[in-house]
Amino acid sequence: MSWTHYVLFLLLVSRWCITGESSSPEVTDDVAPMEISEREALYSAIQGFVGDSWNGSDLYPDPCGWTPIQGVSCDIYNDLWYVTDLTLGLVHENSLPCTASLKLKPQLFELKHLKSLSFFNCFTSPMKIPKEDWINLGSNLESLEFRSNPGLIGELPETIGSLTKLKSLVVLENGFNGKVPASLCNLTSLKRLVLAGNLFTGKIPDCFNGFKDLLILDLSGNSLSGTLPSTIGEMVSLLKLDLSNNQLEGKLPQEIGVLKNLTLLDLRNNRISGGLSQNVEKIRSLTDLVLSGNPVDTDDMMGIKWESMGSLVNLDLSKMGLRGEIPSGLTKLKRLRFLGLNDNDLTGTVPSRELETLPCLGALYINGNNLSGELRFSRKFYEKMGTRFKASKNPNLCQYEIVSESQHYVPPLGLKPCKMKKTEGNLVILQTLSNLEKEDQSSSSSMGVMVTRHVLSNGFMWDLLLELSLIVLLK
Ligand SMILES: *[C@@H]1O[C@H](CO)[C@@H](O)[C@H](O)[C@H]1NC(C)=O
Ligand SMILES: *[C@@H]1O[C@H](CO)[C@@H](O)[C@H](O)[C@H]1NC(C)=O
Numbered sequence: 001m002s003w004t005h006y007v008l009f010l011l012l013v014s015r016w017c018i019t020g021e022s023s024s025p026e027v028t029d030d031v032a033p034m035e036i037s038e039r040e041a042l043y044s045a046i047q048g049f050v051g052d053s054w055n056g057s058d059l060y061p062d063p064c065g066w067t068p069i070q071g072v073s074c075d076i077y078n079d080l081w082y083v084t085d086l087t088l089g090l091v092h093e094n095s096l097p098c099t100a101s102l103k104l105k106p107q108l109f110e111l112k113h114l115k116s117l118s119f120f121n122c123f124t125s126p127m128k129i130p131k132e133d134w135i136n137l138g139s140n141l142e143s144l145e146f147r148s149n150p151g152l153i154g155e156l157p158e159t160i161g162s163l164t165k166l167k168s169l170v171v172l173e174n175g176f177n178g179k180v181p182a183s184l185c186n187l188t189s190l191k192r193l194v195l196a197g198n199l200f201t202g203k204i205p206d207c208f209n210g211f212k213d214l215l216i217l218d219l220s221g222n223s224l225s226g227t228l229p230s231t232i233g234e235m236v237s238l239l240k241l242d243l244s245n246n247q248l249e250g251k252l253p254q255e256i257g258v259l260k261n262l263t264l265l266d267l268r269n270n271r272i273s274g275g276l277s278q279n280v281e282k283i284r285s286l287t288d289l290v291l292s293g294n295p296v297d298t299d300d301m302m303g304i305k306w307e308s309m310g311s312l313v314n315l316d317l318s319k320m321g322l323r324g325e326i327p328s329g330l331t332k333l334k335r336l337r338f339l340g341l342n343d344n345d346l347t348g349t350v351p352s353r354e355l356e357t358l359p360c361l362g363a364l365y366i367n368g369n370n371l372s373g374e375l376r377f378s379r380k381f382y383e384k385m386g387t388r389f390k391a392s393k394n395p396n397l398c399q400y401e402i403v404s405e406s407q408h409y410v411p412p413l414g415l416k417p418c419k420m421k422k423t424e425g426n427l428v429i430l431q432t433l434s435n436l437e438k439e440d441q442s443s444s445s446s447m448g449v450m451v452t453r454h455v456l457s458n459g460f461m462w463d464l465l466l467e468l469s470l471i472v473l474l475k
């Protein structure tokens with residue numbers, strides 16, 4: 001033990017006695033030896049963020065040992081302790097908040113074993129991050145995060161591309177603008193690349209051929225333009241692809257079908273046009289497919305074998321200028337919870353009975369189309385859906401009359417009841433029979449005779465008998 005450590009040790013022991021704490025007394029033995037330069041670099045780096053009044057050596061004499069600093073983790077290399085993780089900004093209640101006049105000190109880049117560096121809610125007043133120095137962290141840094149730093153403006157420095165060991169680069173909800181640096185193409189070890197919620201413009205670099213390990217690519221919420229990169233299909237491991245809320249245009253690339261492990265594809269609110277790629281149906285693992293708000297303007301929706309995408313849970317195809325009928329394949333997606341087809345130009349009838357059989361369906365939007373005919377959903381269905389069902393703004397669509405004594409039943413808004421064409425015997429019988437064939441849960445009849453489910457709770461046979469007797473009466 002060097003004399004400085006010895007002095008420090010005595011100092012710590014005396015402090016210990018003065019404050020009179022009694023738990024884990026052997027902690028004083030655990031002075032974690034560090035290179036002096038490493039420790040000074042740590043103090044300086046932190047001081048740059050929290051302000052000059054912060055005195056690290058005074059408050060945290062043993063930062064990798066018994067006086068840990070919130071947001072700092074260390075590890076041993078050759079019997080000495082080095083900082084491996086550094087998180088700056090308000091993550092926890094007791095973390096050190098960044099001052100408004102913070103400085104990114106050069107000492108930060110002297111922490112040679114740093115593996116993970118995060119800035120959360122730290123930069124509040126406008127500043128750019130320096131271009132220099134990043135290369136010094138290149139041999140170890142695996143994770144770099146800038147989250148929720150509205151003050152971070154300007155371009156993301158090209159030199160970030162020298163951090164070739166990076167597995168995770170998260171640049172989420174800051175004020176960065178300019179182009180996405182092409183040097184990011186060098187970061188071929190990345191598993192996660194998130195640049196969402198900034199002000200990036202220009203094209204997405206077309207260099208994903210190197211990104212064989214990438215699992216998550218999220219560039220959503222920027223102003224990126226141009227076409228989708230054709231190399232997109234080469235990110236063979238990809239699980240989530242979110243490019244939503246940009247200004248991307250052109251067609252959905254055929255290559256998308258190669259991404260066999262993709263579970264989320266979110267391209268909503270872009271300018272993607274020129275039809276849907278039939279290759280979408282090849283992504284069997286997809287649980288979330290969100291393409292809404294793109295002027296796709298097509299009737300090729302029918303050409304897709306929707307039934308082959310049996311993992312789909314959320315399917316949003318609203319506001320896309322889709323024409324044609326609602327494809328029957330959609331009614332075979334047993335896991336579907338959310339189906340958005342609203343604000344298109346869909347025509348034809350609604351396969352209500354088939355849709356009603358989907359066991360998980362909890363939201364269905366077909367409003368704002370030109371659908372026609374009768375909706376035959378049951379009262380039970382409407383009760384389950386509540387406001388998560390919308391069918392209004394389809395001028396030629398009507399609701400088959402549901403008569404209910406339930407006070408909970410609120411009919412769906414904006415739908416007119418279907419008019420009865422004739423009330424003479426035969427026609428009513430026809431209508432009643434077709435009603436029976438389709439096993440009406442809500443038990444209504446075209447004549448407005450109430451069938452109370454409370455009494456006839458064991459079901460269908462009773463409905464049948466009752467309705468048959470009604471038919472006999474009418475005759
Ligand atoms: C921190 O405090 C120590 C005494 O505890 C003092 O010697 C040192 O000068 C102070 N450093 C700064 C930067 O204020
Ligand atoms: C990226 O790699 C290329 C060669 O592979 C190299 O010329 C370039 O300097 C690298 N860029 C950065 C920012 O490291």
Ligand SMILES: *[C@@H]1O[C@H](CO)[C@@H](O)[C@H](O)[C@H]1NC(C)=O
Pocket residue numbers: 236237238260261
């Ligand atoms: C896709 O996922 C499976 C199962 O998780 C995995 O075994 C396979 O390696 C993945 N494919 C790629 C190309 O990463």
Ligand SMILES: *[C@@H]1O[C@H](CO)[C@@H](O)[C@H](O)[C@H]1NC(C)=O
Pocket residue numbers: 347370372396
């Ligand atoms: C809606 O569909 C009907 C046929 O069902 C057609 O006559 C009408 O022109 C369509 N309306 C619009 C606005 O496309």
